[in-house]
Amino acid sequence: DFLRGESRQESGVLLDINALVSTLCDDLHAVDDIVEVSGKADRPLLARPQAMRRCLANLLDNAVRYGKQPAGNNTGGHIRITLEDSAATLNLHIDDNGPGIPESELEQMFEPFRRGESSRNRATGGTGLGLAIARNLARAHGGDVTLSNRPEGGLRATLTLPRGLN
Numbered sequence: 702d703f704l705r706g707e708s709r710q711e712s713g714v715l716l717d718i719n720a721l722v723s724t725l726c727d728d729l730h731a732v733d734d735i736v737e738v739s740g741k742a743d744r745p746l747l748a749r750p751q752a753m754r755r756c757l758a759n760l761l762d763n764a765v766r767y768g769k770q771p772a773g774n775n776t777g778g779h780i781r782i783t784l785e786d787s788a789a790t791l792n793l794h795i796d797d798n799g800p801g802i803p804e805s806e807l808e809q810m811f812e813p814f815r816r817g818e819s820s821r822n823r824a825t826g827g828t829g830l831g832l833a834i835a836r837n838l839a840r841a842h843g844g845d846v847t848l849s850n851r852p853e854g855g856l857r858a859t860l861t862l863p864r865g866l867n
Contacts, residue, residue, distance in 0.1 A: 715745035740784035768797020
């Protein structure tokens with residue numbers, strides 16, 4: 702699906718991003734992950750619903766999987782989602798409390814099959830496609846996904862989407 706560009710086959714609709722974020726958070730709460738949401742989208746966004754769901758789900762999955770304190774309890778994560786809406790863009794920041802990623806490797810994390818966890822153990826890491834797919838889907842919407850280390854520790858994934866005329 703990643704290589705075929707599945708997102709281009711779906712039609713765009715006015716999507717309630719607040720409802721999508723709420724649904725994804727409910728799914729995480731069901732497995733004991735703690736998610737705090739602040740801010741909101743002021744209006745719907747023209748987007749491909751399944752593609753946007755997959756993009757956000759991949760970013761949240763990474764935050765849960767890799768965002769735990771290195772020396773802490775590995776049951777349940779703590780994630781913060783901040784929505785910032787403006788006339789030009791909608792930004793979704795997903796913050797975790799994990800160890801972060803060395804600055805020199807941040808951009809490399811978007812390469813297909815690149816994993817943040819170096820072992821080959823599927824129980825401790827995924828396939829290495831989540832961030833590549835998320836970025837591909839964001840770019841198909843005219844946006845992007847970036848990663849940055851937070852000064853207080855942890856990683857921030859930022860999904861930026863253009864507002865356009867919707």
